[in-house]
Amino acid sequence: MAAQFINCRQCIGGKLISSPLTINAEGLIIPNNPLPPNTTTIDLKNAIISPGFIELQINGALGFHFAHTKPPSDYSAGVSKLAHYLPSTGVTGFFPTVPTVSSSVFKQVLPFLAPREEEGAASVLGAHVEGPFLAPSKKGAHDASNMFIPSAASLEDVYGEESLKESIRVCTLAPELPGALEHIKKLREYGVSVSMGHSAANFGQGVEGIKAGANLITHTFNAMNPLHHREPGLPGLLSSPSPPYFSLIADSIHLHPNIVSLAYRSSPTHCILITDSIELSGLPDGIYPGHAQIPHQQLKTGNKVTILNTDTLIGTCIGLDECIRNLMAWAGIGVEEAVMCVTENVAEAVGLRDRAKLEVGRRGDFVVLSESGEVKYGRRRRGDIIGAEFGDRVQYDIRLRR
Template sequence: MEVVTGAPPDGAEVLTDGLLTPGLVDVQVNGAVGVDFAEVDPEGMAMVARALPRTGVTRFLPTLITAPVPVAVRQAHAVLAAAAALPPHAGAKPLGVHLEGPFLSPKRAGVHDPALMVAPGAAEIDVLLDDEVLRRALRMVTLAPEQPGGLDAVRRLAAAGVLVAVGHSDATGEQTRAAAEAGARMVTHLFNAQRPLGHREPGVPGVALVDDRFTLGLIADLAHVGPDVCRLVFNAAGHRVALVTDAVAAAGMPPGRYQLGGADVLLAEDGVPRSPEGTIAGSALTLDRAVRNIVSVGVDPADALASATVVPADAIGEPTLGRLEAGAVADLVWWDENLQPRKVWVDGEVVFDRAAAFESEAVGEAVGVAAAGQ
């Protein structure tokens, strides 16, 4: 279903308060609610699809971290098969696949395994683009353009319609600009796992902040990037910021041990997933909370919401997502005055209703109490 103009039909729901926006679009999701996309099956994909609308997300891009190229291809096919198996109106909808690696820099590995990283040579890119199923679904590749063959890989992937992002990169400012010249159009998790901003050598962030060709992925949990710097990013380039969660299986779960690409991730009481060595490993962030966090640092709510809707939708080439206009997909979020999702629609169908969920939980608790009293 799509957005149309004109008088509302008979029986239409009329909203008299709150805020109505397009559905949120998250282009970097490694997993959630205990599910790691590196080892996903149809049941796990369905769990994520059901859970994400509670956070306002209606479309998401499953992300796979560094693995050997043949393994990454196998994992991508498993993600696509699980997505294809989703029943109608299951919840949020996957948008394809984002490969965050293995074409990264060992110097900026983060929690990715440097031993599994390879240069993006012609043969490696052939494997991705010669796989017809994967080529149609490969929406985004994060790579380090300074690696041998990096710029040629950017050109080939961009020519194939893939969004190329600079990330996990030790690129200088000059090399980052060269990546843009070759067709790169995004930066993955700005400031994290990349050559830092310097006042003489701008690194990846410095060029990204001033080069209008880049969309800036930002993890706004206020741990990956501090509040003042988040505000600085919006002051400098707010119209190009795409809020992402970089969520891992720990998102939406209690403290404990989870998986990210087959490696252990520990979620502590502070809500930040880390490797056993203490390195931040993705996030447990939800995209609605990212919006609220950005509003809390002084960004206008309209700009914060744009960065979670139209900006990421445009970045991955989805002109009917992330906007309220005739012809757009009918993905909608009705928010309360505290920017908490009240009701969410995907393709015009309700996939989350907070009031109904609370009522169902209350009935369940009452049944439990009655059973305990018998």
């Protein structure tokens, strides 16, 4: 049964537009007139509707990490559990991210990360492979022993041809490495979006990466040469007349709030917020065991995870909804502007044509937000509303839950 959500304000192009939102029985947005027979009407009481958030880079949550091999049934269950958790943070689609691992691990896990749908869960949109073609000098927490110079290893040898065709949708690499530009061109032939990161590239090498087909920068400012007034490096690309899309971790751990605001204001239509969160996201604070990538005990305190008894940062556990609220506060913008960085901008960057905008013909995935960016309710296509009820309305095949 179709549903029309009335008395609401939609986030469209960075503005709040007062208009009903109508979704048909197949879960697609349709015109508000004429209505299909027996359409259910739901009053949102002047709430704000955003498209469902898209998470471009996430390593794991709830104790599950996409790079940790498990028996096939356990790995698949871990992906499913995480996909069901993410809508609580407003996320209705995500790119599971695999950092630098051995070729055998890439080939083992990538088949499970191909695009897929599951009722009541965020959509798996395909894998984001962050490595292994990265600069060892900017490796961060990545394992340098598994890194490759692009000219020394083909994409097919590292990932497998089938995964390049079926699973991988985004790849982060360092454009200055020998053979990197050829890899960028080949990745684009496979339909993979290419992001530049974990890189010691100078500005000119970044320009060459863009000419070859890269159109993104991964967690800007982190794991790359800093912005310098004579050699701006990859961050200098943000102010270009036609800038690449660029992602930011707005957690006040990886970046100072003023840097986040500075980057956002350089090009609001190209800014993307990511969490880059690790497997301890969604778990209580405390001490957790290490693993193959981090062979030390881990201390989780709020969003920050460090190696126990040190100040060494392992990663963050922030949710994408909190990143939005941080950007709102730091850049002094409204929720309707901030959500572009997790919806429309992401769709444009990676070529999503079926979601992330509230327009006729797209999927009816949406999130209901407060003025301050708190997630109140969320709807996944084909009938789930996640959150509290709107008055007594519980209908049209909708399941309501906390």
